[in-house]
Amino acid sequence: MAATKAKKWSAHVNQTSNAMDIEPNTFTQSDPQKIARAVEYDAEASERRKSSPYRSAMSMLTFYINRAGKKLSAKQRKVLEDAKIVLREEFGPNSKSTSKPATKTERTHNKRG
Numbered sequence: 428m429a430a431t432k433a434k435k436w437s438a439h440v441n442q443t444s445n446a447m448d449i450e451p452n453t454f455t456q457s458d459p460q461k462i463a464r465a466v467e468y469d470a471e472a473s474e475r476r477k478s479s480p481y482r483s484a485m486s487m488l489t490f491y492i493n494r495a496g497k498k499l500s501a502k503q504r505k506v507l508e509d510a511k512i513v514l515r516e517e518f519g520p521n522s523k524s525t526s527k528p529a530t531k532t533e534r535t536h537n538k539r540g
Contacts (some may be wrong), residue, residue: 481518
């Protein structure tokens with residue numbers, strides 16, 4: 428019974444919260460940099476967020492890691508934790524980079540190539 432409630436709760440959060448919309452399979456990629464850039468891009472593009480794009484992106488990464496729990500492999504958990512580091516370094520409030528996240532066209536092109 429508790430598992431059913433948990434599933435309903437997380438589905439409800441994804442559907443009704445002011446969380447941003449994420450491209451499918453974003454969190455299953457194996458490159459932390461691609462994940463960080465994709466999440467940051469989605470945060471920039473989203474109209475369903477209340478916070479800054481950086482904070483929303485970090486929140487969604489953390490939410491996904493926490494909701495996946497034990498079902499998330501150690502390898503993929505490491506990739507996602509590394510994506511959080513990349514996100515902090517490239518887009519965080521103290522980042523020295525002026526780079527912007529990849530555009531949707533750039534991301535689509537990179538997926539093909």
